Amino acid sequence: MIVDTFWQRKTAQHHIFLLFPVCYSLNGYKEYIYNRDSEGVAMKIVLTGSAGRIGHTIALQLLVEGHQVTGIDLAPARIEHAHYHHVQCPFEQAEMLNDAVKGADVLLHIGAMMSWHPKDNAAMFHANVTATQWLLDAARGAGVKRFVFASSGEVYPEVRAQFQPVTEDHPRNPVSFYGLTKKLAEDLVLFYQQQGLETVILRFPHTQSIDELLDPDSFFSGPRFFLDGKIRQMRSFGNDVVADKLQTVRDRLGGPAMIVQYGEDDNLPYQMHIADVRDTADGVILAMTHPRAANGIYNLGTDEPVAFEDMLPVMAQATGLPLIDVTMPGKAVRFKTSNQKIKRELGYQPRFTFPDMIAQAARLTVYRHNTKESV
Amino acid sequence: MIVDTFWQRKTAQHHIFLLFPVCYSLNGYKEYIYNRDSEGVAMKIVLTGSAGRIGHTIALQLLVEGHQVTGIDLAPARIEHAHYHHVQCPFEQAEMLNDAVKGADVLLHIGAMMSWHPKDNAAMFHANVTATQWLLDAARGAGVKRFVFASSGEVYPEVRAQFQPVTEDHPRNPVSFYGLTKKLAEDLVLFYQQQGLETVILRFPHTQSIDELLDPDSFFSGPRFFLDGKIRQMRSFGNDVVADKLQTVRDRLGGPAMIVQYGEDDNLPYQMHIADVRDTADGVILAMTHPRAANGIYNLGTDEPVAFEDMLPVMAQATGLPLIDVTMPGKAVRFKTSNQKIKRELGYQPRFTFPDMIAQAARLTVYRHNTKESV
Numbered sequence: 001m002i003v004d005t006f007w008q009r010k011t012a013q014h015h016i017f018l019l020f021p022v023c024y025s026l027n028g029y030k031e032y033i034y035n036r037d038s039e040g041v042a043m044k045i046v047l048t049g050s051a052g053r054i055g056h057t058i059a060l061q062l063l064v065e066g067h068q069v070t071g072i073d074l075a076p077a078r079i080e081h082a083h084y085h086h087v088q089c090p091f092e093q094a095e096m097l098n099d100a101v102k103g104a105d106v107l108l109h110i111g112a113m114m115s116w117h118p119k120d121n122a123a124m125f126h127a128n129v130t131a132t133q134w135l136l137d138a139a140r141g142a143g144v145k146r147f148v149f150a151s152s153g154e155v156y157p158e159v160r161a162q163f164q165p166v167t168e169d170h171p172r173n174p175v176s177f178y179g180l181t182k183k184l185a186e187d188l189v190l191f192y193q194q195q196g197l198e199t200v201i202l203r204f205p206h207t208q209s210i211d212e213l214l215d216p217d218s219f220f221s222g223p224r225f226f227l228d229g230k231i232r233q234m235r236s237f238g239n240d241v242v243a244d245k246l247q248t249v250r251d252r253l254g255g256p257a258m259i260v261q262y263g264e265d266d267n268l269p270y271q272m273h274i275a276d277v278r279d280t281a282d283g284v285i286l287a288m289t290h291p292r293a294a295n296g297i298y299n300l301g302t303d304e305p306v307a308f309e310d311m312l313p314v315m316a317q318a319t320g321l322p323l324i325d326v327t328m329p330g331k332a333v334r335f336k337t338s339n340q341k342i343k344r345e346l347g348y349q350p351r352f353t354f355p356d357m358i359a360q361a362a363r364l365t366v367y368r369h370n371t372k373e374s375v
Numbered sequence: 376m377i378v379d380t381f382w383q384r385k386t387a388q389h390h391i392f393l394l395f396p397v398c399y400s401l402n403g404y405k406e407y408i409y410n411r412d413s414e415g416v417a418m419k420i421v422l423t424g425s426a427g428r429i430g431h432t433i434a435l436q437l438l439v440e441g442h443q444v445t446g447i448d449l450a451p452a453r454i455e456h457a458h459y460h461h462v463q464c465p466f467e468q469a470e471m472l473n474d475a476v477k478g479a480d481v482l483l484h485i486g487a488m489m490s491w492h493p494k495d496n497a498a499m500f501h502a503n504v505t506a507t508q509w510l511l512d513a514a515r516g517a518g519v520k521r522f523v524f525a526s527s528g529e530v531y532p533e534v535r536a537q538f539q540p541v542t543e544d545h546p547r548n549p550v551s552f553y554g555l556t557k558k559l560a561e562d563l564v565l566f567y568q569q570q571g572l573e574t575v576i577l578r579f580p581h582t583q584s585i586d587e588l589l590d591p592d593s594f595f596s597g598p599r600f601f602l603d604g605k606i607r608q609m610r611s612f613g614n615d616v617v618a619d620k621l622q623t624v625r626d627r628l629g630g631p632a633m634i635v636q637y638g639e640d641d642n643l644p645y646q647m648h649i650a651d652v653r654d655t656a657d658g659v660i661l662a663m664t665h666p667r668a669a670n671g672i673y674n675l676g677t678d679e680p681v682a683f684e685d686m687l688p689v690m691a692q693a694t695g696l697p698l699i700d701v702t703m704p705g706k707a708v709r710f711k712t713s714n715q716k717i718k719r720e721l722g723y724q725p726r727f728t729f730p731d732m733i734a735q736a737a738r739l740t741v742y743r744h745n746t747k748e749s750v
Contacts, residue, residue: 118512122469125508129559133500137493180566184504184559191555 042066045288046104046144048135049111050086051075053209054150057281058110059084065285070100073111091131101138106146106288109135114178116237121177128181129188136192146294147199148287149189153273153299154179155203158335165338168203168297186297193295200287201297205273205337207280213361214319216256225315227257230326239329246326253324258316260308260325263332269309271334273302276352283348290346298346301339306354314355318362416443416458420663421479421519423510424486425461426450428584429525432656433485434459440660445475448486466506469513476513481521481663484510489553491612496552503556504563511567521669522574523662524564528648528674529554530578533710540713543578543672561672568670575662576672580648580712582655588736589694591631600690602632605701614704621701628699633691635683635700638707644684646709648677651727658723665721673721676714681729689730693737 045062049055050071056078062069068083077086087100101107113120113127132149139147155172157179162170174180186201193199212218222229227250234243250257261270283300287293316323342348352360420437424430425446431453437444443458452461462475476482488495488502507524514522530547532554537545549555561576568574587593597604602625609618625632636645658675662668691698717723727735 118515121512122509125505130500130505134497137496140493174566175569177566180562184562187555187559187562191549191552 042068043105044068044070044103046070046072046101046107048072048107048109048131049150051078052111053212054204054207054277054280054284055110057209057277058108058284061281061285070104072097072100091127091134097134098138098141101135101142101144104139104142104144106148107135107139107144108148108150108284108288110150110284112150112182116176116178118177124178124181128178129184132185133188136188136197140192140195140197145198146288147189147192147197148284149185149199149201150284151186151201151203152179152182153203153205153301153337155183155186158272158337159333161335165336166299167338168299168341198294200293200295202283202287202300203298204280205275205299205301207275207277208357209277210357210361210364213357214315214365225258225312226321227253227259227324227326230259230261242329249324249326253322255322257322257324258312258319260312260323261332262325262327263334264327264329266331267327268332268334269307270332271305271307271336273304273335273337274306274354274357275300275302275350276357279350279352282351283342286342286346286348292345296345298342298348299337299339300342300348301337302350303339303353305336311354311358314358318358318365417441418480419443419445419478421445421447421476421482423447423482423484423506424525426453427486428587429579429582429652429655429659430485432584432652433483433659436656436660445479447472447475466502466509469509472509472513473516476510476517476519479514479517479519481523482510482514482519483523483525483659483663485525485659487525487557491551491553493552499553499556503553504559507560508563511563511572515567515570515572520573521663522564522567522572523659524560524574524576525659526561526576526578527554527557528578528580528676528712530558530561533647533712534708536710540711541674542713543674543716573669575668575670577658577662577675578673579655580650580674580676582650582652583732584652585732585736585739588732589690589740600633600687601696602628602634602699602701605634605636617704624699624701628697630697632697632699633687633694635687635698636707637700637702638709639702639704641706642702643707643709644682645707646680646682646711648680648710648712649729649732650675650677650725651732654725654727657726658717661717661721661723667720671720673717673723674712674714675717675723676712677725678714678728680711686729686733689733693733693740 042065045067047055047059047062047069050059050069051073055071055073059069059071059079063079063081063083070085070087071077071079072087072089074088074090076088077084079086087096089096089100091097109132113124115124136147153166154176155174156166156170157173157175158166160175172183172186174183189199189201206220208220212221214221216222216226216229223233227246231243231246231250234240234246262268279302280300287298312323339348417440420442422430422434422437422444425434425444426448430446430448434444434446434454438454438456438458445460445462446452446454447462447464449463449465451463452459454461462471464471464475466472484507488499490499511522528541529551530549531541531545532548532550533541535550547558549558564574564576581595583595587596589596591597591601591604598608602621606618606621606625609615609621637643654677655675662673687698714723
């Protein structure tokens with residue numbers, strides 16, 4: 001239901017926009033006037049990772065706003081639209097990249113590989129760093145007006161922050177190889193910026209969509225909130241000791257459960273930022289359009305971190321699963337990141353709080369259950 | 376002749392070493408005792424760039440010292456020796472890399488691509504950064520005891536130093552893409568170091584060998600000291616204005632010349648460090664063997680920079696070419712880098728001054744002329 005409402009509003013916005021291509025304010029921040037060509041196309045945008053979760057959401061919104069989008073992704077197209085062109089392309093094919101980027105106004109580089117397995121280091125380096133270098137070269141060659149790069153809070157790292165809330169000035173010293181790939185790619189972006197390419201670096205928080213939030217099998221939400229997902233994750237990391245310990249709990253319970261994670265060393269519950277994919281997409285489009293964003297670096301975070309202790313009971317109620325506490329080795333993941341800079345400079349305002357996300361996810365679950373089909 | 380002397384001394388060292396595998400001091404620093412296996416092999420060393428100028432010099436010295444060397448290079452082998460194994464391998468073949476690194480005690484990653492053409496960015500990124508990631512993965516997988524990485528003074532950058540002499544604490548902010556690739560690779564090395572791999576980062580100065588120093592066609596020396604080489608370089612960079620200006624000078628002279636370069640903006644002559652390839656090789660082997668080098672970062676520089684104003688007259692005399700002053704756009708390249716840390720901590724002492732190099736190069740030229748063959 002909420003999904004209907006959401007897309008209806010988008011559609012409404014679409015119509016308003018095509019009829020009155022003027023400056024207007026919605027969702028708390030300003031949109032910018034685009035000069036349109038004879039076919040009503042505002043900007044030509046290249047978007048990497050367009051078949052992914054965040055990229056797909058961005059692509060839909062860009063099309064709704066009248067832009068022409070060329071999506072680049074390893075996966076096949078998820079969108080059919082007169083102004084959408086899909087390039088299914090491994091980044092090795094640099095010539096194809098150059099062709100795709102030719103004539104583009106902006107390049108949104110959102111695509112990335114995420115893994116925390118050392119065996120994936122080389123592939124992740126290739127996808128996240130090497131591909132960024134190729135795209136920067138292609139963007140410079142094509143004379144694009146702005147290059148927006150999706151970095152990550154893992155560059156800091158938030159889990160071992162020197163001060164909180166973590167601002168954009170916090171030293172970058174990633175603990176994960178994933179975070180390292182983002183740091184190295186940032187340095188590439190900054191180098192091309194010094195050479196004259198206009199860039200924006202956005203450091204994404206952990207991002208989820210409402211259709212995965214209450215799904216025990218989802219990539220992000222599963223290991224974060226669900227006992228079964230956590231056991232699977234620990235097993236895949238080779239942490240059999242922890243996996244076995246959690247399995248014992250599961251056996252005693254006799255079934256699945258939701259979990260509040262605590263750090264074994266400090267006995268504190270987890271606390272971290274979890275953004276709604278639609279807010280993250282909003283932030284990317286804002287970074288693409290806002291004049292002041294030029295050459296900026298922004299945390300694209302939520303206003304408040306999610307306190308697992310407070311939120312998990314609500315999620316347990318929404319799923320009907322029992323709730324238990326589990327302790328994980330080391331200190332609790334507990335951080336707070338500041339989104340003040342992007343709010344102050346670009347007028348960013350996230351629309352969805354975590355309670356909103358839970359409520360919408362719950363309604364989506366009911367809707368799916370009633371319609372017996374995937375939305 | 377000097378080359379003969381040089382290799383004779385090396386050979387003498389070899390015999391001493393095989394007969395008495397004990398601690399001894401030569402060239403002002405300490406060598407370390409190696410435990411040898413039944414075949415007299417001290418260490419198993421993997422060396423990238425083994426067919427290159429510096430790598431080749433290192434390989435020869437390692438073999439002389441009784442080590443077993445596996446060289447990895449795009450180019451074919453330049454050495455035949457019972458303890459030398461060559462892997463001619465593009466870095467794409469990661470499996471071949473893993474095989475080569477298996478069983479190695481140390482990995483000396485010296486190979487790199489050098490270019491200052493933006494069109495080479497992607498290839499240089501691949502050779503200098505991506506390959507370093509693969510090698511680090513391979514080294515970790517193989518459990519090598521130390522990973523020595525050849526970085527560059529261009530990471531600082533020396534040409535826009537905030538203070539001089541440039542020490543290892545100087546902020547890294549490369550102006551060239553080549554320097555950027557070295558900075559990014561350093562960050563990869565430091566990440567793997569944090570994960571438990573023992574590493575050494577050496578920041579190489581500009582390095583030359585005596586057989587290229589007075590050769591107008593050589594890659595490094597040609598554009599640095601010779602008018603014709605400078606014209607060719609400027610042409611290849613697309614700096615036709617400067618190339619034309621220099622060509623006018625050459626036409627007026629009626630032939631080739633040696634040049635003292637000045638900065639147009641500050642009217643100062645160039646001054647920079649130029650190391651002898653044998654000293655650079657010594658530094659690498661020292662970094663490989665010295666216990667205190669573990670996880671260190673060192674400028675592997677010469678004691679004093681080369682003052683072009685003073686040295687070019689000597690080179691002109693050695694070549695019999697006339698000497699002229701040429702002004703280049705911007706400020707003069709003028710820097711001084713400190714090698715105090717590696718001298719203090721590891722006892723490094725370069726053996727060859729720039730006047731030594733000129734004298735030896737001149738004798739080599741005479742020797743070549745007399746023997747009519749390449750040494």
